[in-house]
Amino acid sequence: MTTPNFDAIVVGGSYAGLSAALQLARARRRVLVVDAGQRRNRFARESHGFLGRDGQGAAAIAQAGRDDVAAYPNVSWHQGAALDARAEGEGFVVELEGAPAVHGRRLVLATGVRDELPPVEGLAERWGRSVFHCPYCHGYELQEGAIGILATGELSFHQAMMLPDWGRVTLFTNGNFTPNEEQRAAMAARGVAAIEETLVARIEDAATVVLLDGRRLPMAGLFTYGRTHMASPLAERLGCAFDDGPLGRFIRTDERKQTSVPGVYAGGDAARAAGNVAIAVADGAIAGAGAHQSLMFG
Structure with a gap:
């Protein structure tokens, strides 16, 4: 049986993923953030509607979030894509771009969507x-x-x-x-x-x-309005259920943001019919807390 490298692996280093990682880091869990560097709002100069950050640069808000999470010594980073994921042992194995595979007891998908215009x-x-x-x-x-x-x-x-x-x-x-x-x-x-x-x-x-x-x-x-598509194939490969929204499919989750696959949580645009930065941050916080609570209580 593979020994877990991490308590949780968060795939996605934008607003939802960083928010999830922050909750887990503050719970003193070993966390890996996997970031391919493709924020959905990377085309926008400014972000609006996020309390305390209204009108600031979208990239600057994301960087400030990363700085917050990186301050915790129990957080590790992988700059690159998560290529594949599968259930194995007491958790999940994630194949990484340019690095050896890693194992985590819980998996948080904050992989976002891409827009078809x-x-x-x-x-x-x-x-x-x-x-x-x-x-x-x-x-x-x-x-x-x-x-x-x-x-x-x-x-x-x-x-x-x-x-x-x-x-x-x-x-x-x-x-x-x-x-x-x-x-x-x-x-x-x-x-x-x-x-x-x-x-x-x-x-x-x-x-x-x-x-x-x-x-x-x-x-x-x-x-x-365009159409939205999953920016990553991981949810589908893991067997997560999807719901159909007005703009495209999104990952089905419960009130704690757990997907249909036990131990896999999801937040942000990939797990909602629609959203924005403020909603993504809130969604990630729920997903991170949900993953942590499942580590304690199952």
Whole structure:
């Protein structure tokens, strides 16, 4: 039987993973953090809505979290990917990129998701800078200016109903969503300024929508929904159950953030239908505490 190297291995060194690791470190457990260095919000310059850190650089917040966790001598780090994981002995073996495999009694997955964006020319390079998906994170900074919504399906109706609180909204249906009369009336009542059904050719400048008929509609910012996919295959390889969310699958967990596989916990965007930095930190704290309590009580 393999002797565990660690009490817990946390896969993911962003907000949820660091938060989970902090709880375990403060419980004086031997913790390994595995960080591939691919934060989901790495494209955003600033992060908003996280109490005490509002408006600070997203990378700086993550680095401050890492510094907090690294101050504990019972925490080890691996800078690189977790390539595979399997149950073995009294826990789990994790195969590491560029290092020998490690064994932990508990496993916390904070592996995040990757975003599949709509195939609109010029959109991807503006993601996180002038094209967003969360108004709570980025809406206020648009200063009640012109806001465009690039529709991707029925869920864009929900986005259109929300965003008038942040600015003057134009919904670009782009062939992906045709609102019915009831939806049109509801959007008008909410204050949606326009519904534009001409197809979008590309995005230029900061957030100018160029239509196929040549019209150029400058926006302060754009919002859209993409699809989310697991950034790591570990949950699937371990046999964790998933639930279907409006944007993609996410790992099923209970109230203590344990997955369907005993001893495997999950937190952050990989284990929620939607989230932000504040929610990821809270989620990670629950997952870390849950993993610790299971070490004590089973």
